[in-house]
Amino acid sequence: MRKVSILGATGSIGQNAIDLIARDIKAYNVVALTGGANIRQLAEDAQRLGAQLAVTAFEDRLQDLRDALQGSGIEVAAGQNAIIEAAGRPVDWVLSAIVGAAGLAPGIEALKQGATLALANKETLVCAGALVLQTARENDARVLPVDSEHSAVFQALVGEDMDAVERVIITASGGAFRDWPLEDLASATVTQASSHPNWDMGQRITIDSASMFNKALEVIETREFFGVDPGQIEVLVHPESIVHAMVGFRDGALMAHLGPPDMRHAIGYALHWPERRDLPVERLDLAQLSQLRFSHPDLNRYPALKLARDVMARGGLSGAVFNAAKERALDHFIAGQIGFTTMAVVVSRVLDRFDAEDGLINAPLTLDNVQQTDHLARQWADEAVIKRAG
Numbered sequence: 001m002r003k004v005s006i007l008g009a010t011g012s013i014g015q016n017a018i019d020l021i022a023r024d025i026k027a028y029n030v031v032a033l034t035g036g037a038n039i040r041q042l043a044e045d046a047q048r049l050g051a052q053l054a055v056t057a058f059e060d061r062l063q064d065l066r067d068a069l070q071g072s073g074i075e076v077a078a079g080q081n082a083i084i085e086a087a088g089r090p091v092d093w094v095l096s097a098i099v100g101a102a103g104l105a106p107g108i109e110a111l112k113q114g115a116t117l118a119l120a121n122k123e124t125l126v127c128a129g130a131l132v133l134q135t136a137r138e139n140d141a142r143v144l145p146v147d148s149e150h151s152a153v154f155q156a157l158v159g160e161d162m163d164a165v166e167r168v169i170i171t172a173s174g175g176a177f178r179d180w181p182l183e184d185l186a187s188a189t190v191t192q193a194s195s196h197p198n199w200d201m202g203q204r205i206t207i208d209s210a211s212m213f214n215k216a217l218e219v220i221e222t223r224e225f226f227g228v229d230p231g232q233i234e235v236l237v238h239p240e241s242i243v244h245a246m247v248g249f250r251d252g253a254l255m256a257h258l259g260p261p262d263m264r265h266a267i268g269y270a271l272h273w274p275e276r277r278d279l280p281v282e283r284l285d286l287a288q289l290s291q292l293r294f295s296h297p298d299l300n301r302y303p304a305l306k307l308a309r310d311v312m313a314r315g316g317l318s319g320a321v322f323n324a325a326k327e328r329a330l331d332h333f334i335a336g337q338i339g340f341t342t343m344a345v346v347v348s349r350v351l352d353r354f355d356a357e358d359g360l361i362n363a364p365l366t367l368d369n370v371q372q373t374d375h376l377a378r379q380w381a382d383e384a385v386i387k388r389a390g
């Protein structure tokens with residue numbers, strides 16, 4: 001039986017993973033499930049999967065979780081440290097499906113115990129790619145991509161030599177506002193930004209798809225995970241979301257990965273790797289698809305993509321700055337404090353402010369430094385929002 005844990009089990013990715021595991025529950029020994037405020041879902045899944053431990057991120061919800069699991073024999077805990085402790089329990093496979101930089105420390109803890117870390121949490125690599133991959137090497141652990149584009153690149157690279165790779169192309173649907181007039185973007189509402197044309201995902205990543213902050217994070221994730229130069233990474237807008245990524249080789253070949261927009265493919269690939277097993281995803285009928293369109297993204301519409309290039313050029317801790325400033329800008333947008341297009345302005349201000357402070361982004365890449373940088377970047381993002389409002 002494979003021992004597995006799921007961090008962020010109550011979210012969109014977590015629920016898709018549980019769907020796969022529940023179909024073949026006898027093959028798994030579920031050790032830990034973690035979640036947030038949705039105690040009912042967490043408790044129900046912990047019982048259904050026979051988990052040993054259930055953890056909520058929120059300390060003030062511990063009693064609710066305890067009540068919900070009364071008499072079940074399932075251990076309960078709460079808080080960020082409890083999530084890190086859960087990630088450190090020995091298992092074969094850990095899925096990191098927490099949203100945001102909160103996923104970093106638990107992911108590192110999972111690698112320290114030698115588990116295979118299936119990484120949906122792209123923020124982990126954006127904030128501390130080199131540190132995470134080094135931790136994996138030191139502990140004979142492995143990181144497998146779950147983000148659909150990165151899973152696609154990973155699959156296109158099976159059996160290939162990285163020296164033969166010329167370019168990596170990841171696709172983007174273009175999000176909710178792909179066809180909107182540019183001048184309307186400033187007044188786009190949270191509800192409008194929260195609906196995705198093709199994928200059904202958590203609210204934060206859906207809004208990040210409309211702004212392409214999600215793609216910006218993924219470009220950085222591509223660089224960190226595959227070690228390719230920034231100049232080798234391209235983004236194409238592909239409204240159908242069928243081709244997830246392509247790898248171009250030195251002989252001119254372009255290997256593409258196609259599939260329906262269903263995260264259970266990428267999760268299942270990481271779950272069964274290096275084997276391929278049956279997965280309950282729709283089979284594509286290419287004859288039915290009338291067309292697959294591709295175009296270059298307009299950087300005026302998606303300034304986040306330009307910021308990602310700046311971040312890769314700066315290096316060091318700038319990925320952590322970028323992500324933290326983006327998370328806070330998104331919080332402020334969701335709370336109605338800033339407009340949709342102001343998010344990129346705020347992130348850009350915070351990056352510039354770090355640039356002006358000698359040495360801050362070039363401090364050594366340790367977990368402590370990443371967390372301190374994350375904290376400061378959030379504070380500066382808040383200050384940038386207040387300045388704009390004032």
Ligand code: NAD
Nearest residue numbers: 008010011012013035036057097098099102120121201202
């Ligand atoms: P979601 O919001 O649906 O779920 C997030 C999960 O993390 C929930 O279980 C929530 O309780 C938990 N969580 C939230 N804040 C937390 C905190 N501070 N500490 C600990 N746990 C916390 O998000 P999602 O859409 O499932 O995305 C999860 C991650 O996967 C993100 O990094 C996202 O970018 C990435 N991802 C998602 C998709 C997708 O299809 N949803 C695709 C590719 C990558």
Ligand code: MG
Nearest residue numbers: 147148149218
């Ligand atoms: Mg993706």
